[in-house]
Amino acid sequence: MANKDPLVEHTLQYALAIRGFGKQLPMSVANVEDLKELIRSSGLVGQIYLQATQATNKRDFQLGVRACYNQLDKTIYWLKLVDVQGEVALDQKRGQLIAATEEIMDLLKRLIQN
Numbered sequence: 001m002a003n004k005d006p007l008v009e010h011t012l013q014y015a016l017a018i019r020g021f022g023k024q025l026p027m028s029v030a031n032v033e034d035l036k037e038l039i040r041s042s043g044l045v046g047q048i049y050l051q052a053t054q055a056t057n058k059r060d061f062q063l064g065v066r067a068c069y070n071q072l073d074k075t076i077y078w079l080k081l082v083d084v085q086g087e088v089a090l091d092q093k094r095g096q097l098i099a100a101t102e103e104i105m106d107l108l109k110r111l112i113q114n
Contacts (some may be wrong), residue, residue, distance in 0.1 A: 005053050007100030007107060011068075014100060018042035021093055026085045038078035044071045045104070069108045072101050075099070095109055 022035045045068050052064025056105075079098055084090035 001010060007104075008046065008050055008053065011104065013050050014104060015039075015042045015046055017100070018079075020095060021090075021097055022082075024090060024093070025082055027089075031082055034078055034082045038075065038082060041071050041074040041078060045075065065108050065111050069112070072105050072108070076101050084112060 019039060022039060025031050025035060048064055048071060049068045052061050052068065055061040055064055076098055078102070079094055082094070084094060
């Protein structure tokens, strides 16, 4: 049965946007390693959230949402760490992705508080 929670699809699209950004980055040794972590943390957001939606009680759901929040925090860290080598368009895209990350974090905060 398909999950009807729109945040599941939103987190999938978010992870895909991160991957698209990663494909545009200049490939240095540091960026290769940092990109692995960035892709991992952004993908875990949706995976963990999907698991949280299948929780059988509110406490487990909230724990899952908190874990998602932590992954988003890590994603921001990795976004800030990757080197765009002064390319304005990439820096702007990074800023947009950080803003998108913060938006999801705000949504999750509301879920935790309910």
